[in-house]
Amino acid sequence: MLLATKFLKPALAPRSITRPRLLERLAGGHAARIATVIAPAGYGKTTLINQWCASTDTERKVAWFAVDSYDNDPRRFWQYFIGALGQEILPPQELNQRLAELDERNLDAIITAIINAIAELPGNYALVLDDYHSVENPVVHRQVGYLVDYLPPHFMLLMTSRTEPPLPLARWRVRGWLREVHASDLAFSEEECAQFFGDYMAMSLSAESIHQLWRKTEGWAAAMQLAALSGPHGSATSQQDIIRYGGHQKHVSDYVLTEILDQQPEDVREFLLTTACCHRLSPALCNVLLGTDDSASRLEALVKANLFIIPLDTSGYWYRYHDLFREALCARSCRTDPAGHAQLLQKASQWFLEHDHFHEAISHLIELEDWDWLAQVLEQHGNNLIHEGYHLNVVNWLDALPQGYADDRPRLLMIRVWGLFFANKLDLIEPLLERLEALLGDQAQGASNGYSQDANPPDDHALDLHSEIALVHSYLARMRSDLDSATDLTRDVLRDIDHTDIPLKSVTYYGIGLDSFARGDLVSARQALSSAIEHGKREKRHSTVLSSGGLMAWILFYQGEMELALETCSTVRSWVDSFHTDTSQPQMISCWQNSSMTQIYRERNDLELARTYLNPLLEHVTQGTEPGQHIVIQYVRAHLDFSQNEYESAIAALEDAENVLARKGDAILFEPPSLEALRVRCLLGLGELDKARAWADKVNPERYRNPINREQVSITVARVRVATGEPERAIAVLNPLRLATEKGEHIKHLIELLAVYATALAALGRADDAATMLERGLKLAARDGFTRLLYEEGPALAKIYRSVEPTGLNPGWVRQLDELLLEQSSPQISVKQPATAPAESDLLEPLSQRELEVLALIHEGLSNKVIAQKLDVAPTTVKAHIRNLYGKLGTSSRTEALAKARGLGLLQ
Template sequence: MLLTTKFLRPTADPRSVQRERLCALLQPESVKRLNLVVAPAGFGKTTLVSQWCSQSPSTVAWLSLDEHDDDPRRFWQYVVGAFEHNGLLGLEECRLQLSHCSLQELEGPITALINVLAADGAPWTLVIDDYHFIRDPQLQRQVSYFIDYLPPDILVTLASRTEPALPLSRWRVRRWVEDIHPGLLAFSEEECQRFFHDTMGLEISEQEVRRICSKTEGWVAAMQLSALSGGSIDERKPDEGGKQRIDLDERRISDYVLTEVLEQQPAPVREFLLDTACCPRLCASLCDAVRGTTNSQVLLEQLLRENLFLIPLDTRNEWFRYHDLFRDALLQRARQFKAEDTEKHWQRAVNWLLTHGHVQEGISQIVRHEDWHWLAQVLAEHGNNLIHGGFHLPVLNWLDSLPANVLQESPQLQMLRVWALFFANRVDLLDPLLGDLEDMLDKRVADSHPDAEGALGLQSEISLIRSYLARSKSDDKSASDLTQQVLRDIDHTRIPLKSVTYYGVGLDYYGKGDLAAAEDALKSAVRYGELERKPSTVLSSGGLLAWIQYNRGDIDEALDTCTRVRQWVDQHHSDPRQPMLISCWQNSALIEIYRERNEFQLATSYLAPLLDHVNNGTEPGQHVVIQYVRGHLAFSEGRYREATEALEDAASVARRRREHILFEPPACSAMLARCYLATGHLELAGEWLDQVSHDRFTNPLNREQNQISIARVQVALGHPEAAMATLVPLRLSAEHDQHYRHLVEIQLVYSEALYAEGKIKEAEQMLAQAVQRASEAGFMRLLAEESPTIRRLCLELPTLKAPGRWNSRVLSMLTEQAETKIPDSASPKETEEEAPTESGNTDLPEPLSQRELEVLDLINRGLANKDIASTMGVAPTTVKAHIRNLYGKLAVGSRTEALARARELRLLA
């Protein structure tokens, strides 16, 4: 049961200062999605937000959190409850999903909540107070997903004592965030007057208020100290040594810190502040290491109690930071009077960061200090793990900051650069770098260099990189030979390469279609990746493993693999401030699994982050796989035009960028042929059949997929005997290689060919075998997506009418499919309406797509969303997504603004 008092907005204290200028900043804007009010306790966050809500025209859903709400399921139940409490309808299914789904499947009900808000169409404001209680990394990622895909007119406001671990930098670049931080919360002179007189009840003169406001610049913490001292501040001149070479405003704050705070502290506190000013963040262990003491926790708690500009970074009083201006003032004083000690303290702080898992933070400090020799040592020690943990781009930046001679004299750093470029998909730069590095290593071995053994170890890394490059050029033999060579040498090197090597072996076996051997290699890659702490390799290896398990027909095992790997990666790559590691293979496998189980919302939730990669540019192999699963999902949902667009794009990229793809991607054109058949365009299917006969596939899975589509078209064109001739050898090879998903499809199409030949009994026997195998593997959509003939024959099967959950779900899907007309009967090859000639579409940073232009035209005709959906033959949620995209591209927030902007750009007549 939910505590409904948590949904009640607090009543503002009538004595509190009205913050009109801040309330104006909190108002909704065209692209804004998040108000972020972050300040320590007592800064008036809740009061400010409550004041603003009382003026807001939007419906407000308020949620106050406590320490018990740091649980994903409980948190989302309360969020849904807040919306329901304030009148949002249609959330029953969402609540039901939250009660029954696993923690790993919460993306489904979150997506359902987003869809309900989109369907509602009304402006809403969600306020979450005391968000600092949320620490769970998985929950932070879910909140990030929720905000990423909010529909227009929905605004989230978070009030927190600490900055939440969300992708704020990315959102700020998109202008989604309005930050209300302590600097903005600083009081104006008028607000200072009201604060001292009305709130604090102090009788001080206006002149004194102005003096305090000027000296503190309205900084609330300083004002509180002033008020507690009796409403006056003694005039003191700062020491000559305390003057700052910074701008006037910062100097005033620094002077206040040094004269009114630091110099009035007891000697132990003053020494602690100066000794720890070098630390970007503070915890007791770090401070003890810097100072060589054991009492830092006591002093930190004392600073916190006395509000000495110490900002908590968590709610457990473990991590803190000083206010930036306060720390700057302390550092300046420390460097002036304790320069040698300050340098020693800084070195101790960096060493502590490096040895306690805060490597990136330590490196950032070294770079700022421009200690290039130390940076080279640290990168040589930690760079490989950083790259394989997903931080290849920062490593590239750090390597670029090194002097050229330092980089040129170190083979290890050059190898590190090669790996970073490889993970950044900049493979075109690698050949010359590898050649230069091999020359250097050969020379070192020939000259008996002291590090000759290390040179031999690097040769294994070079061979491994060259094996991946060979795959990108379809030189499978060289790739396999190089990888096997690395496996022979790997136990004699000091470099942890087993996980990456076994991933390469898995790719080789997958390319050959030896799925059993690929599974064994990928399981080894996952195991060694966990031992070597390489999250990106674990995720990629586990993702491809799940993809293979799915295609073999082991759906439950594939889902277990995805869940276990994701849990391990989240545990060892858990900083929510960093981008969430995403594996194209794993998300694609999950999309296929949930699509096959008819759970389209969950499938869509795993597709959404992949589409960001497509839109922002990703390597061509991933692009093809993503567009393939996107097209397959659209096909399953009956959105054939959208499926065709995605699959045509995938096929085009696969052809044009083949030399840059490390593996043979799925047979996208085979799925295109199914779209032609589903929409009744046999002439297009015939054209495809004429063209596809020249295609060649090295991966047996893709070859089988292509041949099955050929047989489907042959049956549809009235050539069942040709279809059977195509399928007979295919059936034997699929069964031998344990390609069970394809085997079911082969049996289904073969039964239709037999039926077309009049061999009814044989057709029924073959169909029964296919349905039995599909039942054992858990395939469902596979049956519902077959031809009308197969679906009708399946409905007549006695075995499907027997009791059982799988039987009932499949029967329901088959019945629903039989009653549904083709929703997208227009030819997939029809050209969309041309954009107006000489329009300003190309002047936009991101031009509108043809689909978005079509939506814009229908909006211009005055059609409502549901009418647009009906006209285009798509779901209403798809229309809303198109509208949200074109709003973003046009930088507008409403239909009226969109039409006005479109006319300016001559996109409309």
Template sequence: MLLTTKFLRPTPDPRSVKRERLSTLLESGSPTRLNLVVSPAGFGKTTLLAQWCSQYPSASAWLSLDEHDNSPRRFWEYVIGAFEYAGMIGLEDCRKLLTKDSEDAVTAAITGLINALSTGDTEWNLVVDDFHFIHDSAILRQFAYFIDYLPPGITMTVASRTEPPLPLARWRVRRWIKDIHPGLMAFSETECLAFFRDTMGLDIAESDAEAIFRKTEGWVAAMQLAALSGGNSGSKPGTTSKINLDERYISDYVLTEVLDQQPEELRRFLLDTACCPRLCSSLCDAILEADGSQLRLEQLLAQNLFLIPLDTQNEWFRYHDLFREALLLRIRHREPERADALWHRTVNWLLTHGHLQEAIGQVVKHQAWSWLATILAEHGNNLIHGGYHLPVLEWLDTLPPELVGDRPQLQMLRIWGLFFANRVTALEPLLTSLEDLLDRRVADSHPDAEGALGLHSEISLIRSYLARTKDDDKSATDLTLQVLKDIDHTQIPLKSVTYYGVGLDKYGKGDLTGAEETLSSAVRYGQLEHKPSTVLTSGGLLAWIQYNRGDIDSALDTSTNVRKWVDDHYSDPSQPRLISCWQNSALTEIYRERNAPDLAATHLAPLLEHVEQGTEAGQHVIIQYVRGHLAFSERRYSEAISVLQDAAQVGRRRREAILFEPPASSALLARCFLAMDQVDEAQSCLDSEDRNRLKNPLHGEQILISESRVAVSRGEADRAIEILQSLRPLAQNNAHNRHLVEILLIYGEALHLKGQIEETQTALADAIFHARQAGFIRLMADESQIVKSLLANHPALTESSGDWEQSVLTMLQEEQEEVRYSSRPSARSPSQALAEPLSQREQEVLSLINDGHSNKEIASRMNVAPATVKAHIRNLYGKLGAGRRTEALARARQLGLFTS
């Protein structure tokens, strides 16, 4: 049961100051997705938003949060409830999904909400008040995903006492955010006078209000102090005489009227901790070399001495920037040596306690280059393997060249950074230069000669990956095995990355069992070595292999466990979520196969951004492959062909830059053409594949399986049977269970073509048996109409009451019903079957929707405004009698409005 009072918007107090200039800033408009109002308690956030909503022209919903809402399911129940309370319809399925006990169900509910917002015609605004109560990392990640995929015309307005740890920097670059920070919340001169007279009830003279405004620059905290001071002097005009305001800057005001009025111990605490960009009791105790800082911080907070909490547990704080700058100015001017010592203690504490980026930021700001070089040499490797390779490269570039040129560790760090940034073509000259430097150190008996020898293992590991791009498998394997042999004699944590390389080699040779074992070791060592990127990548490839072996449950468990470990140990909601191409691709395939396309699309979505922005060639091919596979399963053949052709072209053109052999896109591309009855095009795709370069047996099997499909389509049953009989023992012996099921299904169709009914039933029974063992579902429905018809009537399915069998039967029956409906003869043309025919523009929009384009993409392609596209879609839905995209497309297919 939801509390409906949390959906009630507060009624503005008529005495409150009208903030028209801020209300204007909050007005929605492309490309804004988030209004962010951040300020401490008492800055008037709720009042401002209530005033704004009362005059907001579009539909608005309100949600007030409290400390009980810091749970993903409860949070999203209230978000959906707020929209429903405000009048939005069609969210029943989203609410039902939230009754399921899984994180994926929550993700699916969020995706459903996004889809519902995108299909509606209403421009919604949702205000979420008191967002500072939300600190659960899962909610923050989900909320970031929600903002990332909000459709045009939908705005979120968030009010919080602290800036939420969301990817705000990325959103600001994209101009998605309108910020109202404490500086903007500061009162204007007019508002200042209204505040004293109307809100505070003080009969203050305009001249005094002007003086306070000039001095405080509308800073609410300082204004409150002035109001309290004036209130103690009576109620006559000119009651601020106790505040000796002149034309000095606000820092002078802080120092004289605040700092100097504090007891000596508190004043000393303020000055000594001003060097800290953020404060916590442990940090303050360390730099002060004393105990009791938590009590001091709570005292400052209670006295409203310009201390801003950064969480709701009162653990982390920061001083108001103006206040901190004033304190720093005082201590650096009067006690420069002490200020420098305190700063050094602060940076050392940040380094010791794992706040590496914040520490490095402080060192870079002070241009302490020698110290930065030392920090990067010691901590850079962990940062790179934690997904921060790009910042490390930037920091290396800021160092004077002489500091890097004489430090092998920093040169190796640059090589690893470039490697993880997929800039492998730049590595060869850097490796050669580093090897020369190391050889000189060993020859000259340099004090660090032992460390130089240890770096040779890292060089060998990098060279093994480069050998893979050149199809030099022997060198890659030899170098990797040599690293494994030497690794225990070095102090460098390389086991996880090395085992990943070995697993990649075994996967490339088709040794799936060996690859599984090795990649499990890579995950385990990655966790021990604290390398989240290696854990995600190794776990992702492991899940991909388990999926291909037909062990979908294990694949899903692997992905879930690896994701949980990374989120538990390395989650930072203020940074983009660390993802793995292998893992998200495996999850896309898993949920596609389980006939859950919405969940599959959820895991695919983060990968598409990498394709658009540019990514490593091998990853590009994999992403486009799984994207094409999902489109194929949803019968979006035009889109599937487009992305699979791109994958095949990139795979051929960029082969030398790919560290592994990606899936055979041409095999899946051939299936798309076969589904469209373009048999010659399908054969042409297979003929264009250089089969001699396919070293992974899985990929060779893909090509031959598609070859057998073409043979069946041409009525060449004997040719298909010959191919499949040679493939079957190989797939069976190598545990390529997904391919085995496909082989048996096509084999059954070829036998059916020859009229061998009994043998057909036996082959299909074997296929059903292996598919049930693996949990495959969608695989059955992706076959030809003949196979689906045979399966739908097969005793192994129809005479069983098992859940899996019933799921497959239901899916096959739905497919057959759709085919029967779409092929039903009619005397009328498709447009005549409608009460009102579609216009040419509406037909164009329908075609683009069928190709999978968003409203924004359709507007761009048609060169019209998004609002125009929404109008066309609204008319389409009305004519087709549909309420959402999927219904409209299904109805259009039934009417034969398009053929694909």
């Protein structure tokens, strides 16, 4: 007698999360013969197949066979296989009789009989083999492979398994017979995680809580459900319960140990428990921990078995366990053999240190609470880690030391100073510097301060620390806008540095570069920053090289040398990345470099690419960054929004930057770009002429220290004068400014100045003079590809451009500028007019094919996000297409655009 429950599909929860993308993949096509869903325990394999059964067309009958370890016997396996068919598909009597007549050696005949019986049936059918990993008998695997090879096209086999079955999947994949779903596919997205807790578990969680749980569980459905059931009484009653218990609770640990670990062979359990102490694994490290030489093949076997292990590269060298899986294993290892677990951590720490993987080594030392060893590692490597961009990590590691442990260790105090400096916690630095100078003074006098001789640096290293202290004082002087003191201190360090062993020249030259930039001396700044990059590469100061290269690119941008700026960024980025090949560590990001790249590509009218360089910086704005960087990022963000006619968004970013400047201006090393100048350009774009005129009447450009900012303000004043019908006053502002921009080699501003000057001359009726002035600007702009700043002067400049013959200029650049200026259909800087719908003949530029596609999808009522998914583009790209649609149609909303498109016959 067969067990009837093995043929019952599990009850489908009415609120279970539907996975349309996966159901569509399982559906396959007419050629599909087998679908596999392979993932570790608790990933929702059975639920997905069950949903497929419920969603499949009514003409397809589906049978279910819940496989278990007893089905390793071939005869039993095929008895239940036939029994499953008998529930929904065909009468089993004849097949059962045939099976009873066959001995073990001739069971293949029953498979042929099954295939023939299915082939004679009308309609479409499917059979589910749930938990196929329970089968280990190679005879059964061979027979199932034979079955699939000869299945008729109207029958499909679906299989769930925790491991990849030893079936000829590669052959079926090539023939197009196979549909596959893996753990990475089954892992819930953050959106699906929110849907799971909201719809399935009926819990209201904040977006931040959802994000934390999603990152912790990595989309593992079972872990999410266990987190929801993790309260003290078997269910989480609040959001706090979820976060408190989620990922660490006994529920998850018990599930891992009983459902996964205890089901493994003894040698696999030993390997897992021994290596789980490490966040990352390599064959060499595992060999050290286990005292063996076969870890490479062991790790490959774990991957094949889907035992919650994730390859981190394509070479098979680095792996990691799923965090919750690893934590459960570590908990058992600590509980059963705490001394052995500590020895494993010590071995791992030593191995990571020997191979220069300091992050992992330090995390193990903190877990061991070996403070002396940790202090030695930080004293030896902390400075380099800070300058490689890991200052926040170093501060956190120092905080892990017992309170007061580092107070009498000068080197650790200096490392903390640098870490806090780069973390922008400047208010904490002065007391540390005072204590450090007192310690060094006592040491020089031979006084005893109660610390061990081992804790003090040797006397011949005291000068190193004094030089570092002087360098920090110079940066603090910059923050107080005391540039003279800052320069004197920096040059003192530069003079004394040849007598010290610690490499500081790169940081010192970077400080000189900042001083020169603050004064607007771009030539001297470039020289100093070039030295900072050169010495930084020798000293392997990654963050200094990246920041110096980024600031250099920013300066080159204003000097009109965009090609050299791009080359500088590319060279510096490649050099830094050559040392950061570990994908598990965050990529170093430079505010200056990404901001420069954003500005360059914005100026070259590649707004989408510009946005990709800006996006990584926005996280720093939300999570907190140094005030000067915060302002630069928001300025660049606003400038990009301005270029996309999103004036309100630009003003919001500028207001945020102005608030930071008002609160923390004293802590900024340099004078930020003129926020008010860009804000007024936005006001002009919005047609707010009265506000713009009021600003121009009262602003004093001379209050800016940096001549670049003075020029930005003055050019904007001239723009306002032209826009408000006062071109003579604009020329009065521009005449003296022209010589200053030429002398300072501020080519970008010189191009802008000439463009605004041309519009002022044209407003006075001096067309020939305006054309001559614009021609001078075009020659400068063509050299490195400036386009947006010309376009953004609006239709007035476009009209002048039509009268100019741009001979002797780069033809490609001229064509690009032609597209922008000659076909410019709406003013960018003018009084805002009410939107009016043009007749079809009035459209100066027809809609592109992609814009027509976007228009059709808008007509379907789809959101920007859905449109982006359908077109496989970024949401920002969709927004850009919609803005273009509005401009070409002369509308300002979706409703107006659709109405006008219908009137023009663009929509049915």
